[in-house]
Amino acid sequence: GKVAQLKEGTFKVDEVVVQLDNGEQVKLVQTWPVRRARPVRERLMPTIPLVTGQRVLDFLFPIAKGGTAAIPGGFGTGKCVTGDTFVQTVEGGRRRIKDLFTEAKGTITQNSNETTIRLSEPIEVFSLEGVRVTTRMATHLYRGLTEGLVAIRTKNRRHLSVTPVHKLFRVRDRVEEVPAILLKPGDSIAIPDVTEGLASDRILEASYHPGASLVYDLTVPGSHNFLGGNLPTFLHNTVTEQQLSKWCDAQVVIYIGCGERGNEMTEVLSTFPTLIDPYTGAPLMERMSLIANTSNMPVAAREASVYTGMTLAEYYRDMGYNVALMADSTSRWAEAMREISSRLEEMPGEEGFPAYLSARLSEFYERAGRAKTLSGLEGSVSVVGAVSPSGGDFSEPVTQGTLRIVKVFWALDTALRARRHFPAINWLQSYSLYTQILEDWFRKNVNEEWPRLRSWTQRTLQEEAELEEIVRLVGADALPPDQQLTLEVARMIREIFLQQNAYHAVDTFCPPERQFKLISAIKKYSDLGQKAVKLDVPTKDVASLKSRELLTRVKYESEFDKELTNTLTQMDEEFKKLGAT
16 A cells, blocks of 8 residues: 555554555554565575675685575584683682582583583682683583694693683783684783782693593683683683674674573673674674574574574565574574474484474575565575584584585584684585676676686695695605695695684785785786796795795785785796796
8 A cells, every 4th residue: 555644753663653545554563473484576696795704705605695505513612621620719719610510500401412501509710801800600511522622731830621712811912812723832821910910821832632522611701701720721711703793794694593502692692792893883783683592491482583583684684785694503493393393293304303304494594585675675685504413423414404405515624623724614625506606796896807716726726635645645745846836836825815814903804806816916926836847946946935925924914905016026026036927
């Protein structure tokens, strides 16, 4: 119908604001069955990329606005410590965290390989706030599994064993939170001093040790850290801010914490309000909606939360916005479906999941897409589903069902994480089916050579993987010079282009234009290097050029274009001296 009357003023959500000529009334609130997709006028092709600012994603495995992606991460890869780690409590002094867990009383929640205890009597611990030591109440204890640990030994005989992504406080000009895997000998970490203030202790050794281990954690609301270790050290218990939530160019971000541990959701709820939106300068929460359904909440609520988030995303899409939806994790959503199905005594499918698991996954991901709404506006819903297979087993039904549906797969690699390569996305296992359809956009908006450079990059990395098997047998020196140069160029692609520091003010976000310039510089080095090798210039001379070293630093420079131009000029001069121009 047509608008017959439009009221002005302040209204409650259940009051009428618009009267139509057919007698219908429109209120400020709208109800919608969350399991049913909202209608659109027309479905559009996903021809515009969702720019994330992460080079490995945008350049090699892009996702389109309105696209679907899956990113796996095994259970128990959180920020935890080993059971023998001491916790400095206010009343009981030093206590092993596993003993605290064994003696703890409260509400117990078990989920796969994880156990969470909501303490009936919170434990008072020491905590770091700013540069002062205070006391805080720990409300939850957690136990889970990890695939590997980082062992740290300091000058003052401190010994720490934590998960690779567990944050410690590094002391430089200021105190900063850094994942343990990024710490190296020579760094200093925060320790308490006798005046209840802050001192530091230098790291002598830091090494990664793979293998399954039980790990523990404390939830400390507010400060999110506690004092522990064989000698007092500040240990963090928070989650890294989601790079995708912060940097993707969607106008609205929906985050669904489906079956997450309580401390993880507490961290999201307390950290995200402090983040600044890099596009508008306003708080990030102004463009975010968070849906919290922790693992101790009713199973039915957990199962419905994913649909609630999708309906919210469609609501904003209908307003003409581009929406990014992150579901963390769809595995726990599937577990909730399995539990409901078993209580209804339905016939189970593989591993006890309901027979309609694949159909439900399809229904969810198919609601993503770019569309022309009923009002004529264009909007999109892009979905990134986190898959948490128990024990890292990608052959289980939820992971396999998801991979059959989504068009982008970002495969996290524990070997890359052990080598301190971040983002730890495997470039040989990951894929994107949007690559060809997005090529026209990158040609028009970035550079005509974008698709060609992308193909060259993937080909070089593939050649490196094939040559590595030969190198393990006979060594790199046995290869012909052109293949030695291929290995060197592939290393440059990995270390200079694919590696990205989320904690660096400049490198944390790399727009497509800068990505293209950086990979073009590496391609130029490769082309000039091949000419030099054909002139019998030793590969080691090509690899030891000053411009090659400068190229590794360019991505961290605030004046990127100026520094890159200077580096390329020096590269031309150095290769000219070698006779390769």
